[in-house]
Amino acid sequence: MLELPAMADPLSITASLSLDPAEIEISYIRASGPGGQNVNKVSSAAQLRFDLRRSPSLPDAVAVRAAKLAGSRLTLDGVIVITADRHRTQNQNREDAIARLLELLRAAAVPPKPRRATKPTLASKTRRLEGKTQRSGVKKLRSGKPSLD
Numbered sequence: 001m002l003e004l005p006a007m008a009d010p011l012s013i014t015a016s017l018s019l020d021p022a023e024i025e026i027s028y029i030r031a032s033g034p035g036g037q038n039v040n041k042v043s044s045a046a047q048l049r050f051d052l053r054r055s056p057s058l059p060d061a062v063a064v065r066a067a068k069l070a071g072s073r074l075t076l077d078g079v080i081v082i083t084a085d086r087h088r089t090q091n092q093n094r095e096d097a098i099a100r101l102l103e104l105l106r107a108a109a110v111p112p113k114p115r116r117a118t119k120p121t122l123a124s125k126t127r128r129l130e131g132k133t134q135r136s137g138v139k140k141l142r143s144g145k146p147s148l149d
Contacts (some may be wrong), residue, residue, distance in 0.1 A: 045085035053078030
């Protein structure tokens with residue numbers, strides 16, 4: 001696996017949260033899909049690995065939300081794996097993979113809006129009860145008992 005070249009600047013997630021580039025590992029693999037003979041010779045797809053569980057840069061709450069957002073890209077060891085093969089060059093695919101990781105972490109950095117408990121209005125209660133009354137009337141009419149008329 002290739003380490004990301006030493007960058008002086010940390011990768012900015014939010015104004016108060018940044019990611020150390022040393023925590024990201026990038027390796028290059030062969031891309032799938034069309035590309036002629038070149039596709040079998042050149043490893044242009046970038047595979048980014050970021051250890052979410054052991055990252056000192058992220059608070060626990062952000063890491064938990066990121067794990068949920070990562071979905072199938074998260075391994076059982078808590079490592080996010082992002083494969084980028086949209087472009088023809090390693091450099092573009094590396095930048096794409098990093099951008100996708102930062103996008104995921106930015107989404108995880110936003111705390112969910114707390115749910116405010118509300119009570120149903122009187123009008124909604126009456127609408128619900130009227131609907132139930134109508135439905136029970138329909139079911140009574142459908143019952144198999146013949147009328148005495």
